[in-house]
Amino acid sequence: MAEIHISNEQLRAEMEPFKQWSGPKIAKVFGRTNIPDFEYNPIGSGGFIFYRNRYFFVTNHHVVESIEGDVLENTVVSFLDEGKEIAKFVGVKSDKEIDICVLEIDPEFAQRHSDRQFLSSDCFENTTEYLGRCNFVFIHGFPYANTEIDSNAKVIETTSLPYMTFIEGYYEDLELIRLSCNKEDNVDEFGQAIRLPEFYGMSGSFVFSYRLRDIANPYGLLGVVTMGTLESETIWLVPAENIISFIDNNFFE
Numbered sequence: 001m002a003e004i005h006i007s008n009e010q011l012r013a014e015m016e017p018f019k020q021w022s023g024p025k026i027a028k029v030f031g032r033t034n035i036p037d038f039e040y041n042p043i044g045s046g047g048f049i050f051y052r053n054r055y056f057f058v059t060n061h062h063v064v065e066s067i068e069g070d071v072l073e074n075t076v077v078s079f080l081d082e083g084k085e086i087a088k089f090v091g092v093k094s095d096k097e098i099d100i101c102v103l104e105i106d107p108e109f110a111q112r113h114s115d116r117q118f119l120s121s122d123c124f125e126n127t128t129e130y131l132g133r134c135n136f137v138f139i140h141g142f143p144y145a146n147t148e149i150d151s152n153a154k155v156i157e158t159t160s161l162p163y164m165t166f167i168e169g170y171y172e173d174l175e176l177i178r179l180s181c182n183k184e185d186n187v188d189e190f191g192q193a194i195r196l197p198e199f200y201g202m203s204g205s206f207v208f209s210y211r212l213r214d215i216a217n218p219y220g221l222l223g224v225v226t227m228g229t230l231e232s233e234t235i236w237l238v239p240a241e242n243i244i245s246f247i248d249n250n251f252f253e
Contacts, residue, residue, distance in 0.1 A: 011164055012164075014138075014210070015162055017218070018138050018140070018162060018208070019160070019162040021218065021219060022138070022140045023140070023160065025047050025048055025117050025118070025119055026045060026046065026047040026048075026141065026142075026160065026205070026206055027045070027057070027077045027078050027087075028042060028044075028077075028078065028142040029043050029044040029045060029059050029063055029076070029077055029204060030043060030075075030076040030077070031064075031066060031067040031068075031075065032067075032073070032074040032075075032076050034068075040076055041066075042201060043064070043066060043067070043201075044060060044063030044064075044201060044203045044204040045059065045141035045142045045201065045203065045204040045206075045225075046058055046059030046060075046063070046077065046224075047059075047204075047205075047206040048105075048116050048117070048118045048119065049118055049221070050118035050119065051247060052252060054104060055104065055106075055110040055118060056102050056105065056251075057077055057087060057089070057102070057105060058100070058101070058102050058206075058224060058243060059101050059103075059203075059224075060099050060100065060101060060203045060204045060225075060226055061094045061095055061096050061098075061099045061101045062099055062226075063101065063203050063204050064092075064094060064101045065096070071092050071103075072089045072090070072091075072092055072103070075092075077103075079109075087103075087105050087109070088106040089103045089104065089105060089106070090104050090105070090106045091104035091251070093246070093247075093250040098238060099238065100242070102243075102247055102250070104251065119206075119221050122217050123219070123221050124220065124240045124241070124244060125208075125209045125220035125221055126240075127170055127177060127222065127223070127239045127240070127241060128170070130220075130222060131170055134209065134210060135167045136164060136165065136166050136167065137166070137167060137208060137210070137222055138162065138164050138208045138210065138219060139161075139162070139164075139165065139179075139202075139206075139207050139225065139235070140161070140163070140205060140208070141160065141201070141202040141203075141204065141205025141225065142160050143161050161202070163181075165179050165180055165181050165235070166179065166180050167179055167180075168180050168234075175238070175239065175242055176226070176238065176239075177207075177222070177236070177238075177239055178234060178235070179207070179235040179236070179237065180233060180234065181228065202228070203226065204224060204225060205224070205225040206221060206224060206225075207221075207222045207224065207225060207237050208221060208222060209221075209222045220240075222237070222240055223237035223238050223239045223240050223242075223243070224237055224240075224243060225237050
């Protein structure tokens with residue numbers, strides 16, 4: 001494919017349609033606790049994919065490892081708008097070394113009622129090919145700072161963070177992609193200047209490529225955030241092909 005050339009103005013204009021497209025495909029992750037007035041602990045982000053006719057939710061190993069008890073029962077992910085229904089998980093596989101956790105969603109549940117949209121295999125990006133034609137990405141996740149919990153009213157409000165940044169490189173020995181992130185000089189989807197919040201809670205965020213002129217799938221899944229801090233001004237992500245390989249090896253063999 002040809003290289004993608006796009007101006008800063010065009011990138012900023014892309015933020016709002018990106019947020020609308022990716023929003024239904026991601027969700028905040030909570031851990032169910034036994035603590036009074038703190039039933040749900042916000043622990044990270046994640047996203048939904050549909051692969052080989054099965055439904056999955058992808059996040060990080062370190063996001064779910066803090067969950068006490070049964071991970072299938074105590075991992076809470078909103079599935080219907082306004083949190084009226086949470087995802088029903090039927091299987092889980094997790095790997096500390098690559099920092100990936102994949103939970104399988106009950107297929108009848110997924111098909112019966114969902115405001116969520118699942119990324120299909122048409123949206124999975126190849127790291128090497130993308131780096132050959134483009135150096136910017138879009139991230140969408142849920143910072144901890146943007147989460148408010150009213151335990152008495154049983155209301156949880158979350159605000160996602162769509163963010164555009166640039167690729168610094170692909171480290172094949174680590175099998176990780178490195179992104180830059182600046183504390184200042186950022187804009188939101190409305191074109192307003194913002195200062196990024198701390199990245200706690202953004203682990204598991206989906207990172208998307210940009211597909212110029214692809215009307216059906218204007219963005220592709222490049223990877224999942226595994227770690228990063230504002231102090232280091234660096235974000236690391238696990239490439240999408242590694243995640244798909246993990247699913248193949250753990251759910252289909």
